Amino acid sequence: MGAAVIVKGLKKTFNLRHSHSMKETLVWLAKGRKGDLTKKFDALHDVSFEIQSGETVALLGFNGSGKSTLLKLISGVILPDQGTVRTKGRVAGLIEVGAGFHPDLSGRENVYLNAAILGMTEQEIQDKFDDIVAFSEIEQFIDTEVKFYSSGMFLRLAFAVAVHTQPDIFLVDEILAVGDEPFQRKCLAKIKQLSDEGRTLVVVSHDLDMISRICDRGVVLSSGTVQFEGPADQAVAWLRERN
Amino acid sequence: MSNSTDTYAVPGVGAGLLDVYRRRYLLKLIVRKELRVRYRGSVLGLAWSYVKPLVQYVVLFFALGIVLRVGDQIPNYALYMFSGVIVINFFSEAFSNATRSIVSNAALVKKIYLPRELFPVASVWVAAVHFLPQLIVLLAAALLSGWHPDVMQLFGALLGFVIVAVTATGLGLLAGAINVFFRDAENIVDMLMMIVTWTSPVLYDWTMIRRLAAPWVLTIYQLNPITVAVELFHWAFWYPTVDQPVELPPHLLVTGFIGLGMAALFLVIGQIVFRRLEGHFAQEV
Numbered sequence: 001m002g003a004a005v006i007v008k009g010l011k012k013t014f015n016l017r018h019s020h021s022m023k024e025t026l027v028w029l030a031k032g033r034k035g036d037l038t039k040k041f042d043a044l045h046d047v048s049f050e051i052q053s054g055e056t057v058a059l060l061g062f063n064g065s066g067k068s069t070l071l072k073l074i075s076g077v078i079l080p081d082q083g084t085v086r087t088k089g090r091v092a093g094l095i096e097v098g099a100g101f102h103p104d105l106s107g108r109e110n111v112y113l114n115a116a117i118l119g120m121t122e123q124e125i126q127d128k129f130d131d132i133v134a135f136s137e138i139e140q141f142i143d144t145e146v147k148f149y150s151s152g153m154f155l156r157l158a159f160a161v162a163v164h165t166q167p168d169i170f171l172v173d174e175i176l177a178v179g180d181e182p183f184q185r186k187c188l189a190k191i192k193q194l195s196d197e198g199r200t201l202v203v204v205s206h207d208l209d210m211i212s213r214i215c216d217r218g219v220v221l222s223s224g225t226v227q228f229e230g231p232a233d234q235a236v237a238w239l240r241e242r243n
Numbered sequence: 244m245s246n247s248t249d250t251y252a253v254p255g256v257g258a259g260l261l262d263v264y265r266r267r268y269l270l271k272l273i274v275r276k277e278l279r280v281r282y283r284g285s286v287l288g289l290a291w292s293y294v295k296p297l298v299q300y301v302v303l304f305f306a307l308g309i310v311l312r313v314g315d316q317i318p319n320y321a322l323y324m325f326s327g328v329i330v331i332n333f334f335s336e337a338f339s340n341a342t343r344s345i346v347s348n349a350a351l352v353k354k355i356y357l358p359r360e361l362f363p364v365a366s367v368w369v370a371a372v373h374f375l376p377q378l379i380v381l382l383a384a385a386l387l388s389g390w391h392p393d394v395m396q397l398f399g400a401l402l403g404f405v406i407v408a409v410t411a412t413g414l415g416l417l418a419g420a421i422n423v424f425f426r427d428a429e430n431i432v433d434m435l436m437m438i439v440t441w442t443s444p445v446l447y448d449w450t451m452i453r454r455l456a457a458p459w460v461l462t463i464y465q466l467n468p469i470t471v472a473v474e475l476f477h478w479a480f481w482y483p484t485v486d487q488p489v490e491l492p493p494h495l496l497v498t499g500f501i502g503l504g505m506a507a508l509f510l511v512i513g514q515i516v517f518r519r520l521e522g523h524f525a526q527e528v
Binding site for chain 2: 006014015020021022023025072073074075076077078079084085086087088091093096099100102104105109112113116117118121122
């Protein structure tokens with residue numbers, strides 16, 4: 001099978017000061033506050049690991065440990081300052097449910113737009129459209145504009161699109177807290193099914209019980225470095241000890 | 244897994260405008276979204292893209308043609324002016340919306356990787372959709388004035404359109420990327436758009452510049468791709484309706500291809516700058 005994701009010596013630094021105006025920038029430079037413009041924060045520092053094809057891996061850690069940054073680097077939303085990321089096959093990142101949804105478009109239009117954003121072709125979307133709507137259970141509202149949806153309906157539809165995109169590598173950030181309990185069970189079952197089909201899953205979540213149930217392995221991050229890497233239940237136990 | 248390949252990819256590094264072509268279905272959906280969202284909740288909808296230029300045109304024609312009598316030396320001034328105004332309208336809508344496109348799609352840019360060139364390119368397409376009704380009005384006006392173009396003139400119009408679209412895409416990529424870091428860019432572009440009507444022979448004709456300026460100034464003036472496109476439109480839509488002798492700029496097709504070269508240069512520069520800055524879009528926007 002081989003590795004699906006290879007992360008080597010990853011370093012990511014963010015600027016702490018943001019100025020979006022030329023005037024401000026010039027004034028800061030003139031006043032000798034150049035340091036303010038270049039103040040940095042290391043979000044990730046020398047992170048290396050591999051994820052095997054077909055594996056379900058959890059990225060664990062407390063808030064601010066660098067999990068989401070890492071996921072964004074794997075999806076290509078941001079680029080590393082040092083080190084490399086390599087992926088094999090189609091990657092679909094669900095950094096945030098419904099990121100590409102537009103409130104003024106109908107559910108149907110949003111399904112098409114979002115599926116295309118996540119990399120599906122026109123034919124694939126047409127083939128999968130009915131499945132997506134059926135999974136979301138909002139058939140009767142599919143031609144209503146999304147701004148009139150309840151938050152639950154919105155999340156269901158967004159999640160339904162994402163899980164039907166058939167990626168080889170599926171990045172999931174804290175989205176399993178979707179909908180009511182029956183729908184959550186359905187989502188978990190779908191995640192399991194994707195994993196059984198041999199797809200690679202990278203999950204970020206604070207729901208440690210769920211993680212030890214569905215993940216094979218865990219990578220624990222703290223202050224931007226890998227602190228522990230091993231079976232999911234051990235990773236969860238490691239994290240809980242330090243809680 | 245039908246999509247798996249044996250080679251490793253570097254996430255977040257694409258092929259630029261080539262990726263936009265590969266994902267043209269997504270481009271189509273984004274253009275449709277932009278159009279839908281623009282006219283949400285409006286009664287007139289796309290008809291606004293007729294009404295707005297029409298009002299603008301009537302004002303200009305009244306002020307310049309009738310009050311200031313600029314058009315006295317230019318036969319069929321109404322058509323002359325309109326064929327230039329729609330070029331400027333297309334260019335300024337395409338360029339200023341492309342400049343804002345990355346920032347206004349921040350939600351998407353931050354969360355999902357997709358070729359970011361899609362947004363400026365989609366802005367240019369949206370502007371082209373709005374250009375179409377104006378072109379129809381222009382054609383109707385030309386036909387009423389006894390329009391009888393030849394094939395080369397029609398080719399000239401097409402060339403002019405392509406020059407404007409490519410220039411707007413190139414400059415839009417450049418300014419759109421810079422706008423992520425400095426929001427000043429969109430104000431600078433707005434300012435340029437006020438000037439651009441006057442740096443091309445839209446409301447007056449090129450012989451006035453020749454009378455006033457040194458020959459090298461005239462050369463620079465005529466190398467402006469927008470000027471080239473405006474003159475090509477004059478040649479295609481206005482010139483065939485004029486029955487008295489008028490002086491067109493010399494070598495129109497040659498300047499046309501030079502203009503296309505300039506436009507291509509802008510596109511290359513825009514793409515290079517865009518790619519250099521793209522890596523920081525998600526964290527800075």
